[in-house]
Amino acid sequence: MRLLYSFVWGLSLPFAIFRLWWRGRQEPGYRQHIPERLGFYSRYETTPTIWVHAVSAGETRAAEPLIRGLLANYPQHHLLLTHMTATGRETGGKLFADVADRVRQSFLPYDINWMMRRFLKHYSPQLCVLIETEVWPNLIAQCEIANIPVSLVNARLSEKSLKKAQKLASLILPAAHAISAVAAQSNPDARRLRELGISSPTVTGNMKFDVTPPALMAERGAALRRSFGNRQIILCASTRDGEEELILDAFLEQLPLLDNAPLLMITPRHPQRFDQVAQMIEERGIAYIRRSALHHDVVSPIADKIQLVLGDTMGEMYMYYATADIAFVGGSLVPLGGHNLIEACAMGKPVLTGLHTFNFSEITDQAIAAHAALRVDGARSMLREALALLSDDQKRQHMGESAHAFFLQHQGATSRTLDILKPFLN
Template structure:
């Protein structure tokens, strides 16, 4: 296969430039007013600190928190099999960086470069990867083309793509098809995703179904979930009744607060903890919940306080830190998984199921359709089409402890039976490395002022 023409990257850069100029007022406003938009700017422009090319390196890219957690089992398995390799983990979001740095303190953690050809080439020059893995769907054409030019095997693992994304990528025509033509392998979650990748131009013999690594990344039940300091600081105790709104999006928090008020009239002592998908929304969520008459506290205030507030048992808690949701699922009687009563596509409902917490979610689950169908078919979860159905489900299930227990056990079985994709993906990755060898790194065509 011939190396990609530089003309392809030039065309992509022109397209990005046109989009940047059109959006420049918004971009400038966001950079000026939002510190997150300035975070990691040097790395995003292709200037991470140089990695000494003494050892080969695996570069894994995971856009945000969910993808980081999904990819970590593979990174850990690769480290165990290849301790002589360095590891680079990149993210796009600030929250993803926080989790990546916390979970992988010995790895190089960086921000992913913008998909300009210069930024991508400089990042390659500085990090010198020997193999690249992208988690789920991170299709950046210049990045893919640069890896192909350098002879670096690039794999998509836990690959998933919706019909909507396929239609969007098809608008870019041959550019996307050419970028995907050089992919070493696609490890798809299911046969429908595999077929969509083939339709976009991935050679059919490089696409295979290996399953969903989210099953492998799902937590194991803790022997004593109430021993977690975070859980204790929120005043959660054995024998209490807690339901959790996990990874919620606006206006789901206010819907859950209304449901909580209605159900609590017949269940005094019921607690609700809300965990917004984006913790920076915590102040907005607290304001909206308090406007409905609830006492409301941010979790960071509770963990910092020397003594808990006296009215904590009657208050709604909003979690404004990262990495706490799994701990809460472990002590919850019931969970609502967000991004599903709004047209977002849902969030990971395996996390509550893995620790035996029954799950409710709305009809918008396109990002997790296979998982949602498996859980509902097993009786481990229910779909609630609207706020009234959610109220009826919460009230009905909390009144039936035996049913909650059955749903929790069914969820654990589904998760355990679904594990194994990480092992299969590791085998594909090792095969791609063996076939490609350790590639040389050609000198970038783009100057590096930090050399």
Template sequence: MLKILYRILWYIAAPLAVLRLLARARHERGYIQHIPERFGYLASYSAHNNAPLIWIHAVSLGETRAAQPLVQVLLDKCYNVQVLLTHMTPSGRALGEQLFGSRVLRCYLPYDMRGPVRRFLRAWRPVLGIIMETEVWPTLINECRYAGVPLVLTNARMSERSYHRALRFGAEVRQVFGSFTHVLAQSSVDAQRLGALGARDVTVVGNLKFDIKALPELAKLGRAWNMAIGHRPVWIAGSTREGEEAFVLDAYYQLGITNILLIIVPRHPQRFDEVAELIKHRGLKLARRSEWASASTIQSVHKTTTIAPLPDDVRVLLGDSMGEMQAYYAASDVAFIGGSLLPFGGHNLIEACAVGVPIVIGPHTFNFEQASIDAITSGAALRVRDSTTLARAVRIVLTDRTRRVAMGTAGSAFAARHRGAIHHTVDMLSALLPPMKP
């Protein structure tokens, strides 16, 4: 009965989903592009030229970053194979294009209806499907099983909140999770929850985000920005979500450090202008990365491009660019990881730890539960509750150089200690992957 209801709801929701895409396109043009792909209609049904095709679904930015090590291994070590990356958001698709260019194929994953999903599978004929993290679409999973496409849930995580929600669906959810060929979990807690939901052949392999390679070019770009900023303490609030910037700005006023530069990097590009207006409304002098350092790119760093000094009266730098988080972290003395002050579940703190910048996180990190606990335990991160405790933590880190260095060193060691998930993942997938290059 639930299956029938689910299908009916999707056919009702599909026209509304298109209207939502059109509405979101007012702020992010990418939402209006490639709409037929969301219904399984592709530009070319022979895009992969009969080569074995491995399909990886990475819904948005975070999952695309997590997929980076795996995609890199497949491109470097498998021969006569093509990789298809699917996404649900323009930001995820843009990052995939930035990371891999024409080396991978890309399209949007169709909506979870039988017709679109069947068209998608007929068009691409993947020999293996890899779903990143927590993307569970019942129709897609069932259709892959009927089509004989092995489907692996990779870098899988299951928060306590999502686990209890899923339990409400009883046998239906167990059938869905039981249809995965393998489940490769980030932690033993994730593995236990996924197994209780019906997943078979669950193995703990670790978190692929620890294996994301830091690009030397981005680190160099960040250092160039830092030099252009001058001798000022720099605090970054990265991957902030709606409503959090107000708390961050409240904390900024409470700091009592007059010459500090605050960098705010919203999670979603469609919010850049909105956040800029909020900063101006607070009476703070704003600069946008796209205007101040428009000539400073990864490519220009190789040519030792000189970046104009950031004016001393600029109090907030808006990070209105994509794919440069490593550079923002490298330019900073302390980092607050967004999505955690309000109940969004947090975002990836590993990237900042790997750069060696001290971390501050809020109370809501259920999407990165184990990594957050481990980072705090290792001395790399501090947890805060609100804007007042956020200001206090940032002040402690910025004014105590010994502690700041110790936290940064602990973060680098924490990130290095947990690397290796990519090797375990490839080992587990080896029976399903095409041959590796000699």
């Protein structure tokens, strides 16, 4: 099965390269460092190396506490941080600018045997650390041949992904059996990982609880909020395709019924959709402004006629949460599995989420049980619930305090993960 998988990868390689060039129209980072994606490098590394693979921006942010822990505990090592997306690489560059002398970044080659062999020969890592859901059959097979242990940390696996993997059991099972250690985010994740064939996963929790919100983002959020005057703010964060239309239409339905309409803020999950969402807003005649049109330290009042702010910047999610009174976490109004609500809780904000949270089922249920979050069944009910909370200061404050307490209560996953990795690095 892996031979067939490799053959298909080989056939699709020209299309993969064309796709990089095509995506590079909107995100220039995809047109950079292309030789790395094919396993070609200028020189060989000789420093002892720990390799962490974080595919995109979200995984890179989640890995920050672990990477800093590894750098502190193993000062003789350098760290290799690999990505697949341009935003992941950009995020890593910003997060680790202060330790750039010890953290090297690269794109991971495509999962083709000869490319992976070149990659491993070049860097010779002592340990491979995969973040969350990245299980690549040829990558793991080549690590096994090179006697490089592979660990999967902050691991999560939804029911949908499990069923998909089980259909490819002859390809996925050998890779799962070759993983040396697994640190799962939750008990349901650990159960599903065992069903996949991974033996003895350890539940360590979610490392995103150990990320410290940057003080600069809180300051920017306070400055941005001042420019809105006394207006209350509803944030719809990390929205996905199919959600913005629902939210905008529900917002337009509510506007005639409100004496003092709150400001709506929408931050699409993926940067390539910023212009698309802007077009949706314009088609509906909603008066809006882009975040990118405002200075980072803006303090001048924004006109009262502005009804919506489009968050079209990357790396400022904590700022958006700091600005808001209430946060809805996207990806959950449509069946995409939702996004984690940890950043909202870290900033002490009441959280609303939709019905579709299968990617983060346990943490969402726990947040609801802790009175940090509420579940809604659609865009209209989300806005109704948000408006009700805006009119109830006591309940809103209590939810915000519960959210922050929930965030603090679940910290410690990073130290537990470091303990699991220690035998492979001593």
